[in-house]
Amino acid sequence: MSRSGPDTARVAATPDADHVLPPAEAMLWAQDLVKTHRGAETATHAVRHVDLRVDRGEFVAIMGPSGAGKSTLLHLLGGLDRPDSGRIWLDGQRVDGLSEARWSLLRRRTVGIVFQFFNLVTNMTAADNVELPALLAGMSPRQARARREELFAELDLEDRARSTPAALSGGEQQRVALARALVNEPGLLLADEPTGNLDSRNTRDVLRLLARYHASGQTILLVTHDARVASGADRVISLFDGEIADDTALHAPADGPTTVADVLRLKG
Amino acid sequence: MRLPLLALLAKEPAHGYELKQALEQTFGAAYPQPNIGQIYVTLGRLEKNGLIKGQDIDQSNRPNKRVYEITDAGREELAAWFAEPTEGPRVRDEFFMKLVLAPGAGGSDRLALINTQRRHYLNVMRGLSRLAAQDRDNRVAQLLIEGAMLHLQADLDWLERCQEELD
Ligand SMILES: Nc1ncnc2c1ncn2[C@@H]1O[C@H](COP(=O)(O)OP(=O)(O)OP(=O)(O)O)[C@@H](O)[C@H]1O
Ligand SMILES: [Mg+2]
Numbered sequence: 001m002s003r004s005g006p007d008t009a010r011v012a013a014t015p016d017a018d019h020v021l022p023p024a025e026a027m028l029w030a031q032d033l034v035k036t037h038r039g040a041e042t043a044t045h046a047v048r049h050v051d052l053r054v055d056r057g058e059f060v061a062i063m064g065p066s067g068a069g070k071s072t073l074l075h076l077l078g079g080l081d082r083p084d085s086g087r088i089w090l091d092g093q094r095v096d097g098l099s100e101a102r103w104s105l106l107r108r109r110t111v112g113i114v115f116q117f118f119n120l121v122t123n124m125t126a127a128d129n130v131e132l133p134a135l136l137a138g139m140s141p142r143q144a145r146a147r148r149e150e151l152f153a154e155l156d157l158e159d160r161a162r163s164t165p166a167a168l169s170g171g172e173q174q175r176v177a178l179a180r181a182l183v184n185e186p187g188l189l190l191a192d193e194p195t196g197n198l199d200s201r202n203t204r205d206v207l208r209l210l211a212r213y214h215a216s217g218q219t220i221l222l223v224t225h226d227a228r229v230a231s232g233a234d235r236v237i238s239l240f241d242g243e244i245a246d247d248t249a250l251h252a253p254a255d256g257p258t259t260v261a262d263v264l265r266l267k268g
Numbered sequence: 269m270r271l272p273l274l275a276l277l278a279k280e281p282a283h284g285y286e287l288k289q290a291l292e293q294t295f296g297a298a299y300p301q302p303n304i305g306q307i308y309v310t311l312g313r314l315e316k317n318g319l320i321k322g323q324d325i326d327q328s329n330r331p332n333k334r335v336y337e338i339t340d341a342g343r344e345e346l347a348a349w350f351a352e353p354t355e356g357p358r359v360r361d362e363f364f365m366k367l368v369l370a371p372g373a374g375g376s377d378r379l380a381l382i383n384t385q386r387r388h389y390l391n392v393m394r395g396l397s398r399l400a401a402q403d404r405d406n407r408v409a410q411l412l413i414e415g416a417m418l419h420l421q422a423d424l425d426w427l428e429r430c431q432e433e434l435d
Contacts, residue, residue: 065428200414227424228417231393238386240431246383251391 022089027188027219028054028077033086035072046072047083048242054188059210059220061230064239070223071116071192073239077221078113078190079103091187108137112181114191116223118173120165126176127152127161134183144183151179154209156202170197178206182213189213191222195229207232269302269310271349274342277320281337284308296409298399298416311336319345367430382431386424393420 022029035047046069054060062070075081077088079095080103088096091110098106107113120129127148134144152158155175165173174197181189194210195203203226211232214220222229230236231250238246276282276290284307292301302310311334314320319342324332338346367381376384396413403409 063424065432225425227390227393227421228397231390231397236390238383245379245431246386248383248387248390250394 022092023053023055024092025055026053026089027056027058027091028052028221029089030077031087033073033076033088034084035069035076035081036084037072045242047076050086050239050242050244052077052237052244054219054221056187056219057214057217058235059214059218059233060222060235060237061233062221062223062237062239063225063227063230064245068239069242070239072242074113074190074192074221074223078111079106080113108133109184110187112184112186112189114174114177114181114189114194116192116196118165118177120173120176120180122165125162125164126157126168126172129165129176130180130183133180137184139184147183148179151182154205154212155179156205171199171202174198175202175206178209187219189218189220189222191220193223193225195224195226203228269306270314271346273307273310274314274319274338274346274349277336277338278343278346281335283325283333283335284311285333287311294408295412296403296406298403298409298413314342318342364430367434378434379431382427386427389420389424389427393417396420 020031030050030052033047033050033052037044037046048069050073052073062073064070072081076083076086079098083096086096087094090106095103095106120126121132124132127145130148130151131141131144134147135141139147148161149158152161155178157172157175157179160168160172160176163172165176168176174194178191178194181191195206198206207229210220210222210229214232220233222233224230233250235247235249237244272291273287276287282290284304288302288304288307291299295301311320311322315322315336319339320336321339322334322336324334326332363381363385367378370376370378370381396417400410400413403413
């Protein structure tokens with residue numbers, strides 16, 4: 001089921017891999033990514049030769065145990081960390097060699113990121129945390145405000161607009177971070193455990209929002225431990241020990257169970 | 269199904285078809301619904317054991333219908349059911365057997381077994397999400413589905429542990 005398989009073969013067979021072009025449908029294309037975290041005495045091979053392709057409009061989930069390298073991989077793809085080797089294309093553009101300044105620009109328009117630990121600006125209100133990146137990307141204050149209000153309404157955050165992050169619960173901060181990532185309608189949404197701190201109801205709200213964006217064509221790559229979140233994706237990748245252990249397309253929803261009997265064995 | 273029927277009859281007497289409807293209304297589409305035949309068979313057994321008592325009611329131009337009510341023995345049985353703790357779903361021991369025994373037995377390798385199983389769970393989860401979206405207004409059904417989802421999540425977490433430990 002791995003889509004990267006054939007591409008890898010083609011690249012390997014090409015004498016000059018640097019002249020390979022990404023497939024037109026690929027929003028994100030990564031080839032042979034490697035990242036080792038080096039400490040004073042230890043070296044952690046966090047990402048080991050990962051090939052990954054996410055097509056435009058696709059929703060892909062990454063699962064895997066703690067320490068598997070999921071966040072490291074996402075950080076490489078969002079330009080927050082540099083790979084030791086490998087190549088990355090984003091929306092057709094080769095990006096692995098870009099400067100920090102160019103990456104900042106990309107993150108303003110092309111990639112929206114939700115971090116595992118939110119990274120909100122602590123001395124700004126929730127509303128400003130979301131509106132500022134919109135203003136930086138060139139939106140008018142009125143537009144930015146309208147966009148932000150729309151997102152807050154969808155994420156049940158209307159009462160929290162004037163609060164600073166410290167006054168918000170973990171789940172609320174998480175949702176503000178999601179609104180911030182989506183405010184500029186990025187081509188690619190990268191999200192690291194976007195429901196990690198949410199209770200069941202808030203998880204459901206975030207899932208609905210993601211489903212709605214996905215339905216309108218948003219490309220999404222998200223890391224999650226929550227199988228309910230992953231089951232909303234078109235494809236699920238299992239990362240294990242820095243490598244892709246499985247990559248599977250999920251069935252059309254209509255093929256699923258019609259009752260809970262299979263799961264709970266309620267019969268009898 | 270014996271005891272759920274008994275519980276419904278403890279509320280008020282009813283005939284077979286009413287019981288079927290009550291089950292459907294209470295649990296929603298997610299619950300594996302018994303067919304009417306199973307219900308009649310179960311009612312027959314409950315009556316034979318003295319837990320319920322049936323009485324035929326004449327209907328002018330249709331066949332008689334049999335209305336059941338719970339007996340004292342039935343109430344005792346029901347009280348005992350409510351009083352005792354309930355066994356959880358069984359460990360998925362068949363998959364575990366496969367996983368442990370596959371190497372050297374000509375089966376697929378462990379990673380392939382784990383991947384197959386994980387794909388299955390994820391697809392079941394997807395089906396449950398769809399069920400939940402269909403039956404949004406039935407809170408009982410929603411809770412039932414949520415319970416099933418949490419069990420699945422535990423199965424997936426355990427699969428991950430198997431992968432870590434047996435690698
Ligand atoms: N900055 C760093 N310096 C050194 N080691 C790191 C660094 N970041 C991550 N690691 C190590 O790299 C490995 C992968 O970490 P990573 O954060 O990518 O895992 P993860 O899959 O996101 O885990 P979790 O599910 O717990 O978030 C871990 O062993 C981790 O300890
Ligand atoms: Mg992480």
